[in-house]
Amino acid sequence: MNISIQKTTVAGIALAVSMAYGSAYAELTVVSTGTGEVNPPLAPLPKMPVPPDNKITPEKVELGKFLFFDPRLGGDASISCASCHDPGQGWAWTEDFSRGYPGTVHWRNSQTIINSQFLQKQFWAGSASSGEKQARSAARGGVAGNGEADLMEARLALIPEYKKRFNEVFGDEWPLIKNAWRAIATFERTLIADNTPLDAYLGGDKSALSDAQLRGKKLFEAKANCIECHNGPLATDERYYNIGVPTAARWDDDGMAQITFRFEQYAKGTTEEMYRTIKDDAGFYYRSKNKWDKGKFRTPPLRYISYTPPYMHNGAFYTLEEVVDFYNRGGIDEEGNSTSFPETKSALIKPLNLSDAEKEDLLAFLEAFSGDEIEIEKPELPDYAPLFTRAELLEAIK
Numbered sequence: 560m561n562i563s564i565q566k567t568t569v570a571g572i573a574l575a576v577s578m579a580y581g582s583a584y585a586e587l588t589v590v591s592t593g594t595g596e597v598n599p600p601l602a603p604l605p606k607m608p609v610p611p612d613n614k615i616t617p618e619k620v621e622l623g624k625f626l627f628f629d630p631r632l633g634g635d636a637s638i639s640c641a642s643c644h645d646p647g648q649g650w651a652w653t654e655d656f657s658r659g660y661p662g663t664v665h666w667r668n669s670q671t672i673i674n675s676q677f678l679q680k681q682f683w684a685g686s687a688s689s690g691e692k693q694a695r696s697a698a699r700g701g702v703a704g705n706g707e708a709d710l711m712e713a714r715l716a717l718i719p720e721y722k723k724r725f726n727e728v729f730g731d732e733w734p735l736i737k738n739a740w741r742a743i744a745t746f747e748r749t750l751i752a753d754n755t756p757l758d759a760y761l762g763g764d765k766s767a768l769s770d771a772q773l774r775g776k777k778l779f780e781a782k783a784n785c786i787e788c789h790n791g792p793l794a795t796d797e798r799y800y801n802i803g804v805p806t807a808a809r810w811d812d813d814g815m816a817q818i819t820f821r822f823e824q825y826a827k828g829t830t831e832e833m834y835r836t837i838k839d840d841a842g843f844y845y846r847s848k849n850k851w852d853k854g855k856f857r858t859p860p861l862r863y864i865s866y867t868p869p870y871m872h873n874g875a876f877y878t879l880e881e882v883v884d885f886y887n888r889g890g891i892d893e894e895g896n897s898t899s900f901p902e903t904k905s906a907l908i909k910p911l912n913l914s915d916a917e918k919e920d921l922l923a924f925l926e927a928f929s930g931d932e933i934e935i936e937k938p939e940l941p942d943y944a945p946l947f948t949r950a951e952l953l954e955a956i957k
Contacts, residue, residue, distance in 0.1 A: 599791040603761055604753045604862075607676060613691065613741045615748060622724045623746025625938050626739050631714045632698050634705035637661055640697065640743060643669045646935050649866035650750065655809065655874025656816065660705040664815040666807075666823055666840065668874040673863040673933060676748040677793055683856045683872045684843045685799070690744030698740075701826065702819050712736040720941030752863045754930035768927055774917075775924025783886070783911050783921055794861035794928060799843040800905045801854035803890025803897040806839040807873040839899035840873065854900035865929035879925055883918050887911045 609615055626632055630639040643657045643665075644650045650671045652658050657669035667683055675681065681693035698704035698711070715721045715734035725734035728742065759767035768776065779785045788796050809816040824834045827845040843855040856872045864870075869877045875892070876882045884893065890908040891897045898904050913921065947955070 598786045599796075601757065601761065601786070601790065601794060602792045603758055604674070604677065604751065604792045607748050607751065609748065610689065610691075613745060615745050616728070618724070619728045619742050619745045620749055622721075622728050623742035623744070624935075625721075625724075625940060626743050627746055628937055629940050631718075632704065632706060632711050632739060634660060634707070636714070638704060640694065641937070643697070643703065644672045646933070646937075649673070649863065649868075650933070651867050653868060655807065655869055657703075659702045659819070663702045663705075664809075664813065664819050665702050666816065666819045667872055668869060670859065671863055671867045672747050673750050673752045674793060674860060675750075676744065678795075678860070679797055680857065684846055685797075685857055686846060690747055691740045694740040694743040694747075695737075701822065708736050711739070714943075715739065717943050718941050719944050750933060752930060752933060755862065756927040756930070758930070760927070769923065771920045771923040772927050773924075775920040775922070776927075778913070778917055778921045779924055782917070783913060784907070785886075785921075787907055788858045789861050795858040797857060799852065799855040799857050800907070801842075801856075801898055801900055801903045802908050803885075803904050804854075804856075804871045804873065804875050805892050805896035806899050807875070810838070841900070842872065851903055853903050854898050855903060861925065861928045863929055863933075865926055866932055879922055880918075883913075883921055883925075887913045887918065 627640045630636050630642065633639065638658070638660060643652050645652060650673050652669035655668060657665040657667060659665035670683065675693075676690045679685075679688075681687035681690065682696075687693040687696050696703075698706045699708065712734065715725070715736070718734075721734050725731040725738060729735070729738045731738060756767045756772070779789075788798065788800065790796055807816070810820055820840075821834070824837060828848075829837065829841075829845070833841075839854065841853045843852040843857075844850070846852075859870075864879070868879075869875070870879070870882050876885060881893075885891065886908070887910065889910040890904060
């Protein structure tokens with residue numbers, strides 16, 4: 560059963576949790592916001608939502624796995640989905656900005672795709688409404704895959720194994736590129752992290768969390784108030800906030816990063832004045848065009864977080880210790896820097912006054928959001944059909 564819990568009353572939360580997960584979870588902690596509303600509690604993952612027009616089948620998953628690792632779904636056949644979402648790097652990319660298309664630099668941090676298909680919107684500013692649209696957008700993005708749909712589709716048609724698999728899975732006479740995105744999204748819907756210490760604790764194993772983690776949980780839900788935004792099964796409310804993250808340092812001295820930054824302003828339709836003067840990523844503003852949305856990004860999920868540094872939309876912090884210190888200072892980094900859009904900074908972000916011991920307990924609890932690392936054996940990709948048979952080649956050289 561899938562549910563979408565918004566901020567509501569304590570009674571409403573208890574009922575929704577009980578309906579979704581059974582009575583064993585009906586006593587999960589809910590925390591008042593002080594306005595008569597409560598935050599949804601941390602909870603186990605529900606069943607993966609599946610679009611009615613793209614059902615999961617083993618054959619489709621297997622095809623999606625091949626395509627996820629295949630660089631031929633891109634511009635010059637050198638970069639695949641896995642290039643920016645590397646299984647060995649948290650199914651993300653362990654640099655501040657994601658890996659860009661050859662000859663370019665990306666401009667945002669690569670988010671993990673683990674559990675990503677539970678999200679209602681994809682990307683940092685929610686610009687894709689489904690995994691299928693995310694795959695298409697990434698493969699075709701100017702500083703990501705940079706692929707052309709007709710060329711990528713033509714490549715697939717020249718690979719006998721893909722021709723066979725697309726026919727079996729989708730009934731295509733020739734592989735259709737729209738179905739490549741459907742297969743990739745289906746594969747990603749199988750990448751689920753739900754075997755965490757926190758899940759064990761929520762399931763009734765009260766020994767699953769250490770004493771330090773239990774103290775950290777109380778801080779998470781009270782003094783540190785992380786639960787305000789990091790709530791529910793994914794530990795995200797999927798809303799957009801300006802939390803004070805400073806501008807990316809690379810835009811000060813990396814020429815290619817500066818070019819990408821200006822390209823993105825042009826591509827996203829900013830005003831000429833903004834194009835000429837802006838010095839930072841305006842985030843959700845590019846979608847809404849409302850000035851009060853400048854510098855806002857979606858609350859990132861916390862599951863699998865131990866494997867996915869660096870953190871924030873621009874990879875500003877390489878450790879969770881840095882992240883906790885940033886919040887403890889009230890959305891200010893260690894050099895005193897904060898957002899370029901102070902007028903939209905959330906009022907929720909303020910100094911926490913955590914002691915060193917409390918910060919250690921909070922960090923211990925954050926570790927409880929990650930279980931075993933999800934590993935996978937990369938598939939051996941199928942070859943193109945030979946352009947000529949051996950007999951034809953021998954005949955040609957006579």
